[in-house]
Each structure stands twice: as C-alpha cells, then as structure tokens.
Amino acid sequence: MKERKRKYFHPIEVTLDVVCGKWKGVILCLLQERDFRFGELKDQLSSVTPKVLTQQLRELEEDGLIARTVYPQVPPKVVYSLTSYGKELEETLRMMEKWGRAHQKKVGENYNKEVSEAGLS
Amino acid sequence: MKERKRKYFHPIEVTLDVVCGKWKGVILCLLQERDFRFGELKDQLSSVTPKVLTQQLRELEEDGLIARTVYPQVPPKVVYSLTSYGKELEETLRMMEKWGRAHQKKVGENYNKEVSEAGLS
C-alpha cells in the first residue's frame, strides 16, 4: 500500500517515514491513552474520511506500530491498539507533543526572517 | 513557500508539520553536531538536488528552526545553524534516531500481517 525505502542514510529517516502521514501522529497519541474502535477514531479526527483513515491505519499496521483486532460479530467491531513497537514510541511522541505545544504560536510566523549578515570569515 | 495549517487539533501536528520533509530530519540531526555550509550539506545528502535542498532549508528557516548566515564575499559562503528553537528539538531527534535504529529491520516487513481474531466482546 505504501512503498518504503530500502535504504536509509540515517536512522531518523525510518521513524519519520513511519510517522509522517496526515493523521498518524494524532492516531498514535490517542492510542497511547487507550484502545480505540474505528468509529471512535473517526469521531476524534472529525474531518477524516473513512478511506483515508483506513489507509493510515493499514500503513501503521504494516509498519508494526499498531494491531487490529476483529471481533466477529454483527455489527462488526474492530479495535486498534498499540503493539510493543508502538509503545516504544511513547516517550518520543510525548516530547514532540511538548515541543509542538511550546512553539505552536511561533511556527510559520517568519518571526526571524531578517537576514543576518556576519563579518568576513 | 509552504503553507502551514492555521489550526491544529493536536500539538504533535505542529512538530510533524515542521519536521516532515524529505530531508529535514537528517538536516536537523546534522546541525545538532555542528554548523554546516550549503555545500557541506549537499555532500552529506548525496542525492539531493540544490533546488530541493534550498527548499527544505528555507522552510526550516521560516519555521524558526535554523538560521542562515551569509558571509558577503566571493565566492559566497553561507552557513546554516540551529536556532534555540531547533536546539530544543535535540532530545526529540535523538529519541527518533534511537527508535529508528532499533526498528529499522522491522519496518515494512509485514512481520505481523496475520489477522488476529478475538473472542466475542
């Protein structure tokens, strides 16, 4: 569904490759709290369409971050949860959350757009 | 150059929005070590084209993560360095690096593709 690079030049590319999807960060943060059903996730991410949500979830699953548990009943019930690999991201996610909260107002404001000029080297 | 979302539903989106570019993670990791000139970055990221490298750097600059210092001389010399905001990402980047190194072999291998079925809820 999503082709991963075979070769990475730097380990951080692995993490970013896996976490950089429109909704993946929030999904992973939510799943740190507790397990979620498909519909619950859809409610939390109010503007996501079912197709895209499914895509994001499938990719996270393929990359081993989350698990999908199907309860065979009618109507169907599907629960998403973190795997141990996903849980190991918890600290990282928390730090990203913290940084984001701290700098939310700064991002994209061009607050340092003045050109800095230094003397000769 | 790159439009940022006005509203974020979750703080982690801010961080991901800023860090998710093809070369941004590696660039930020490199700059943790020391300052780099444009050409040095180009050498480290062997397959990047100057246009794309410039784009990535400009966006990081707009978002306040890095600073661009021009030495007015011939031939020109431009040095990129972390701002204090960029430095605050250091711990986060290190953790992403660590997770990536640990799970590089797992990612994209579909190692848990078997369907898990649970009993009735």
Added chain:
DNA sequence: CTGTATCCGGGCCGATACTG
C-alpha cells in the same frame, strides 16, 4: 559556491458513493 528557473510525474489525500 550558492543558489534560480522551468518542467513534470507520482503519490497523498479528499469527495462522494456504495457494501457486507
């Protein structure tokens, strides 16, 4: 050395409708 300018293909993501 440090970039711009131009062209362009592919993939991410959304809208909408339909299904077991």
Added chain:
DNA sequence: CAGTATCGGCCCGGATACAG
C-alpha cells in the same frame, strides 16, 4: 459498524539547465 471503489486535485520532490 467498518470499511471499499472510483475519481481527481494539488503539491512535493526530482531532472535539468542556467545565474551572480
């Protein structure tokens, strides 16, 4: 309830050439 199917726009990122 938890998804598929289909269509399509936009923008990211690469190729290539050129510039101060």
